[in-house]
Every structure is written in C-alpha cells, then in structure tokens.
Amino acid sequence: MTDVSAKPSAAEIMVWLEDVPDPEIPVVSVVDLGIVRAVAWDGDELVVTVTPTYSGCPATAVISIEIEETLRRRGIAKVRIKSQLSPAWSTDWIGAGAREKLKAYGIAPPVDDARCIGDLKNPIVECPHCGSNATEQVARFGSTPCKASWRCRDCLEPFDYFKRF
Amino acid sequence: MKAAAKIDMALFELALRMGDNDIVLAQRISAWCGHAPILEEDIALANVALDLIGQTKLWLDLAGEIEGAGRSADDLAFLRDARAYKNALLVERPNGDFAYTLMRQFLFDAWHLPMLRALKSSSEQRVADIAEKAEKEARYHLERTEDLIIRLGDGTQESHSRMQAALDDLYPFAGEFVAPDAIDDELASRKIAPALSEIGALYFDYLETALAEATLKAPVDAPVRKGGRKGLHSEELGYLLAEMQFLQRAYPGAKW
Structure with missing residues (x-):
C-alpha cells in the first residue's frame, strides 16, 4: 500500500529540480529556463511535464535523463517525462x-x-x-x-x- | 476480432508532406556543414537544419501515430523509398552554389511561415500544437534569409547575377507549395489546414515585395514544376535518400 503522506509535494519537487542544470548553460537550471512546466502525481508515478526550447535542441534528451536521475536519487521510483508543445516555450519565462x-x-x-x-x-x-x-x-x-x-x-x-x- | 480502425489518410498525408519538406531540406543544407563561405553562415545553416530535423520528428511522429501501424518517426524517415516521400520538388533541388542554396531556403521559408501560422488554428489539436512550436522557428529563419537575399540581390554585380540565376531556376518550383489537390481540399473543408489559395496569395504578395527590394525579377508566366507532393520526384531525391538512409538500410535497427 502506498503511504500518501510520504509523497513529497509538487512544490518541494520543483525546488529539487532547481538543482538540475541546463546541460549547455550549467549556470541556469531547467526550472530557471521554464523548461519544467509542471509536476504532478498520478498514483505512485510522478509525471514531469517538460517543453522543448527549440524543437531540434540536442539538450532536450539529456535534460529528461537528468531530471529522472535527480528524482531517483531523491527516492522517487516511478517517473514519467511528458513532453508538451503548447504553449510554445518562450524566453519571457x-x-x-x-x-x-x-x-x-x-x-x-x-x-x-x-x-x-x-x-x-x-x-x-x-x-x-x-x-x-x-x-x-x-x-x-x-x-x-x-x-x-x-x-x-x-x-x-x-x-x-x-x-x- | 476488432475491426481495423480506419486511417485518416488526409491527416496522414498532411503530416508526411510537412515532415518530408523539413527533412529533405535539412539533409540538403546539412551538407554545407564545414563548407559554407563564412563561419557564421556555416553555423546558421547547421542551426536551421537542426530546427528542421526537430520539426520533422514532430510531424513524422504524428504521421506514425495516425497510421497506427507502429512506425516511428525514424522508421518513416529512414525506411521509406522516394515514391513514398511527399515533399515538394523545391527542397530536393541540389545545393548548387551558396546563392542557389540561399534562394531555395528563402522560397521555402517564405511559404513555411504563413503555412504554419495558419495551421496554428487547425481543428486538429496535434497539428495546431506542432505549428505553434515550429512557427516561432520559421519566423527566425525567414528573418535571416530575407535579410540575405536583399543584401546579396542588391549587392555587387557578381552577387546580384548569382541570385538572379538562382531565382530564374528555382521560382517555377515555388508554386507547388500552394497548388491544392483533392487531399488539400479535404483538409481545408475539415478546417485541419488552410485553403492553399489563401496561403498562395500571402506567399506571392510577400515574394513580390521582398524580391523587388532585392532588385530581383521573378520569371513571368513560368509553368509550375510539381509532383513531389504526390510522390513523383526528380532523380536527385533518390541520391539524397541513398546517402541519408544508408546506415539503417545496411545495418537494420542499428542504434548508438
């Protein structure tokens, strides 16, 4: 049985993700850049919604791997990365x-x-x-x-x- | 036994046509990497190619999803023969000199932007989402090519004559992007894609203004060269695909 109270909140997870650097510009995090759009629990699985900066940016795949690894280190076993195109990423974020x-x-x-x-x-x-x-x-x-x-x-x-x- | 779901062929064709234009042009301009006349242009061409490859993946993933036969974007890119490619003939034209490459890019970008802009209001949400993403990139691409064709068209005698020669040769291919067939008519009636006549009006109005500023003259009454969107290609596409698909053909399923 899943212990609901043990699940970290979305806000807490967002703070953890502030430690995930952009692979090409490591002084800023994937949260700083607005790449992480949302985190939400779906049962015992954590769904992280990300959006690509440029559609062909080679960093996109690395970012997903780094997010998963960071969350695993924090003890979250099941992570799913969901890619979302709209609204399209903007530097205004x-x-x-x-x-x-x-x-x-x-x-x-x-x-x-x-x-x-x-x-x-x-x-x-x-x-x-x-x-x-x-x-x-x-x-x-x-x-x-x-x-x-x-x-x-x-x-x-x-x-x-x-x-x- | 479950009856096989009917494939939305018009939507499938739209995704292929959009994706195939992107990948064929990306493959063409990637060949400039390390060979462009100046470093900045080398980097620009490689970056534009990267954007177009990213967009290809979005369109061909969608095509595979609509088809429902389990084909991925990679399968569609690397394991289809020329007759199954649905890009317009313009993008498969060989690179030629830098003027030719640039004019081909400009004629593509000038169509791509209004097309994507219109697709943003597609009744099909997955199409609208891809268009919203790709439109921002296409806008930036057109800003660069517009700037360059004006500078080189209205530049030295040498740059002008090369740009004019490129335009004379390539202009007849521009019309294919906006020449509707039965598939386009169906897509327009279902509000999935715009009526191509509307895009054509925007496209040719824009070309007229930009080319005048570049002091270039489009050929008058040039017959439209088309066929690619139906899978009828020039010989050049075969060579392009042979090179692009070699690895997956020789070593099926190879990964790194």
Whole structure:
C-alpha cells in the first residue's frame, strides 16, 4: 500500500529540480529556463511535464535523463517525462534571477518587450562584460540553437546573446 | 476480432508532406556543414537544419501515430523509398552554389511561415500544437534569409547575377507549395489546414515585395514544376535518400 503522506509535494519537487542544470548553460537550471512546466502525481508515478526550447535542441534528451536521475536519487521510483508543445516555450519565462546568472556567466540575457531599446528584431543588447550598449550582432546564430553571436565595440569582446524567442 | 480502425489518410498525408519538406531540406543544407563561405553562415545553416530535423520528428511522429501501424518517426524517415516521400520538388533541388542554396531556403521559408501560422488554428489539436512550436522557428529563419537575399540581390554585380540565376531556376518550383489537390481540399473543408489559395496569395504578395527590394525579377508566366507532393520526384531525391538512409538500410535497427 502506498503511504500518501510520504509523497513529497509538487512544490518541494520543483525546488529539487532547481538543482538540475541546463546541460549547455550549467549556470541556469531547467526550472530557471521554464523548461519544467509542471509536476504532478498520478498514483505512485510522478509525471514531469517538460517543453522543448527549440524543437531540434540536442539538450532536450539529456535534460529528461537528468531530471529522472535527480528524482531517483531523491527516492522517487516511478517517473514519467511528458513532453508538451503548447504553449510554445518562450524566453519571457526566464526569471529575473536567471537573467542575472546568465549575465554573470558572460551571456547577454534575452531582451524582452519591457527592456527593449530599439526594435525587437534589432534590439540593443548590453555587453555582459563591460555593460556598454555599443554592441552589434555578428551572426543570427551561435554555439547553441538558443544563442546568437554578438560583439562589443567598446571592450571589443565577443559574446553570446540569448535570443528572445 | 476488432475491426481495423480506419486511417485518416488526409491527416496522414498532411503530416508526411510537412515532415518530408523539413527533412529533405535539412539533409540538403546539412551538407554545407564545414563548407559554407563564412563561419557564421556555416553555423546558421547547421542551426536551421537542426530546427528542421526537430520539426520533422514532430510531424513524422504524428504521421506514425495516425497510421497506427507502429512506425516511428525514424522508421518513416529512414525506411521509406522516394515514391513514398511527399515533399515538394523545391527542397530536393541540389545545393548548387551558396546563392542557389540561399534562394531555395528563402522560397521555402517564405511559404513555411504563413503555412504554419495558419495551421496554428487547425481543428486538429496535434497539428495546431506542432505549428505553434515550429512557427516561432520559421519566423527566425525567414528573418535571416530575407535579410540575405536583399543584401546579396542588391549587392555587387557578381552577387546580384548569382541570385538572379538562382531565382530564374528555382521560382517555377515555388508554386507547388500552394497548388491544392483533392487531399488539400479535404483538409481545408475539415478546417485541419488552410485553403492553399489563401496561403498562395500571402506567399506571392510577400515574394513580390521582398524580391523587388532585392532588385530581383521573378520569371513571368513560368509553368509550375510539381509532383513531389504526390510522390513523383526528380532523380536527385533518390541520391539524397541513398546517402541519408544508408546506415539503417545496411545495418537494420542499428542504434548508438
């Protein structure tokens, strides 16, 4: 018989999942990025609903494995990962704390509506190294699907920009 | 004994057509990896290919689910012959030079975006969900190709003449995306997919504006080259599939 009282709550599990790093940007967690949409118990099975960032992102499979392993270590025997496409993942779900972590790591966080100077297609992006706004896009794509390549005209450093999506 | 469930053939065809366009184009542009004229474009082409492969998996998983015969997205991608592929002819055109690859991509992206946008309101929820995801990626793809065809079309004499030659050759293939057949008519009447005439109007209006800005001229009265969406392909698709499917054909069920 299952002891219901022994089951950790969804809120508690979400806190555990904050320890699961994104495989390609390890300073932020899969919860920070908004990849984990929900956790819920279905009997004695824990269902974790995740959404892909980009449909072909190779990190997606690794993320599912890491979530399962983390939960197993916490003593949850039965885990099911459910993929959900809608609503489609958006960088608007990346919280303020995670944006600061990205910046400290050298990745310019996505420019959203509220923060946008210029227009959204051609945003003004602050250099994560020196804080200058004199930056320019080098290429619309970068080292991972979620990033574009930029450079700073003041400190002359190249940097990754987490594209608004 | 349970009677075999009837397969929704129109929906199955839609999923194949959408998925096959994605995978054939992804395979084509993947061949540029390590060969593109500049590093940034090399990375861009590989990233676009990755998005399209991701989208392929969503569409072909759906096709397999509708068919109900236990075929996975991998089975459909690697174990179907050319006649069973339902991509439009444009995407199987060989890579040619960079101008040709770019023009092919632009003509695809310019159709892909309004098509996915319309599919977001499909009466079939699984189609709407995939379209919602893919549309965001397609929008970003078109922003890049639009920017590049304008810069290169309205660029040097050399870049202009190469872009124009690519357009002359590829433009006749564009019409196939929006030339409806009985399957499209059924999908439209069931509100699963938009009427292709509506997408066609948006597509050609957009092309006219963008190509004018790029100082490029679309051929007038070019007959539409089609057949791929019915499984009637050019010779080139066979070679593409031979390369793409080699591993699964030679070593059935191989995994890593």
